[in-house]
Amino acid sequence: MAVDAVIIGLGYVGLPLAQEATRAGRKVLGFDINQHVVDELNAGRSHIDDLSDADVAQMVAGGFEATTDESRLGEAAAAVICVPTPLSQDGGPDLRAVEAAVDAVARQLRPGMLVVLESTTYPGTTDEVVRPRLEAGGLVAGVDFYLAFSPERIDPGNAKFGAKNTPKVVGGHTPACAEAAAEFYGVFVEQVVRAKGTREAETAKLLENTYRHINIALVNEMARFCHELGIDLWDVINAAKSKPFGFQAFYPGPGVGGHCIPIDPNYLSHNVRARLGYPFRFVELAQEINSQMPAYVVQRVQDLLNEDGKPLKGSAVLLLGVTYKPNIADQRESPAVPLARQLLAKGANVQYHDPHVPSWGPLGGQAVRVEDPTAGVAEADLTVLVQNHREYDVDLLAKTATRFFDTRGVAPEGAKVHRL
Incomplete structure (x- = not known):
């Protein structure tokens, strides 16, 4: 069975996303560098609050599989990057995990593939950091493969809103990229909201949390x-x-x-x-x-x-x-x-x-x-x-x-x- 999507990073963001895609009948592969996390998930055991062991077991029964084997990324029609971006020493985002994930995708990239970054970061990351690494092998974003940014909006512990019913913002490198990303998410997310481009989608996530940060202060x-x-x-x-x-x-x-x-x-x-x-x-x-x-x-x-x-x-x-x-x-x-x-x-x-x-x-x-x-x-x-x-x-x-x-x-x- 062909893989519809590979979710890279199986934590609080990636795993609920994989769950919803699997529920919608998609063949989902989960990729993580932590062998223990992968082994636990394949055994039907959860490591995050929002999914129970029964939820993960149901995902596995529905065809979900986790792996640490990078070569399998090339099996997927879409690759979604959901890795952490902590603060670096100078106060900016530490993009090492994003860069490592993108490089792994780049090594397996093939024509027609959709690549989406969900990790929160500064405006311009998709175009200035992700795109050049993906294009280094000769394929061109918007021509040979699709590239988009869609900010994660997971709220751990929220019983009312999850990956399915939280509107999904999508910004594409080109209109065709946006269309491919919207079509991908539209299968298992109730509402897709299209931003003008990747920078607007990146900034939208930062505006949401800056609004809360300032009002809490x-x-x-x-x-x-x-x-x-x-x-x-x-x-x-x-x-x-x-x-x-x-x-x-x-x-x-x-x-x-x-x-x-x-x-x-x-x-x-x-x-x-x-x-x-x-x-x-x-x-x-x-x-x-x-x-x-x-x-x-x-x-x-x-x-x-x-x-x-x-x-x-x-x-x-x-x-x-x-x-x-x-x-x-x-x-x-x-x-x-x-x-x-x-x-x-x-x-x-x-x-x-x-x-x-x-x-x-x-x-x-x-x-x-x-x-x-x-x-x-x-x-x-x-x-x-x-x-x-x-x-x-x-x-x-x-x-x-x-x-x-x-x-x-x-x-x-x-x-x-x-x-x-």
Whole structure:
């Protein structure tokens, strides 16, 4: 059976995409450089939150296969690149994984093939980095093969929107490339939105996340001065969002996490500085504000302990929820990490609980895991709700705690409860 598509990178983006294509009856090959991931998937076992073992087993039964064999990329009619693009040392995107994936495709490229980049990056990457590498063998984009960019929009843990019903933005190197990409995605995605070109599609993803980044920074800064002024910001937001137009609610927190919000806007900021020589001030200010939130939480913790006549040094501080968003195990860029590190640096006895994280690697064992959160909050000098997982009975935990610092605005008001 011919392979309709090879998905390169089988993580939070690539695997749900492969699932939907397989469900639509397409023969899908998954490629990843991690042999353990490939072996687990072929055995019907998932390694991401959004797909269960049963989901992966169903994919395998439907013809999905994972491989580390690069030579098999040439079997596919379409190659979709879904590899990570973390920040480099200079603040721009680290494109090494993208370049490696593109080079692998280039070695197997054949006439008529569709190549799509989904990895988030700066405007111009598809045309300036991907296209020359693919064309090095003599085939020409838009003439001999099709090239497009389609930004990933996966929101891990979102039960309402997934790969199928989230509109898919597509920008082609040429109109024919856009048509080929739209036809490919249209088989298993409900709505395809065509951008003018690859740069517009690349920038659309950055605009989406920059919008969120800046608005989160706005409410994070408001949280600080509202506390000083004795204003309940959570009540302010509830009142403001009653307006049926012109306002979208964003909420403060202990920092921002995940692969998108704390990282993607920096691609745009870095690109503006590098190409145009001036700063993207909104993004840089938002980054400054959001990155300061863990330190602000530490200061609030210290102030609350002072009210009980306790120093932060030597006090037991329990962190509840250390993932970057609720109800998933994903810890990428979680603000719980800098928060815990700063507490440790000030001499606190840091403990944590998270139903999705049995072992917290980034802290290297410096944070002790509490097995029972209810018993843990009763024994800790202060508890910080960092992430509100559905498994937590926040009312009970807040009532049981010596001091309860709620960074998510969900705990009932009380003498022992304090909000961000």
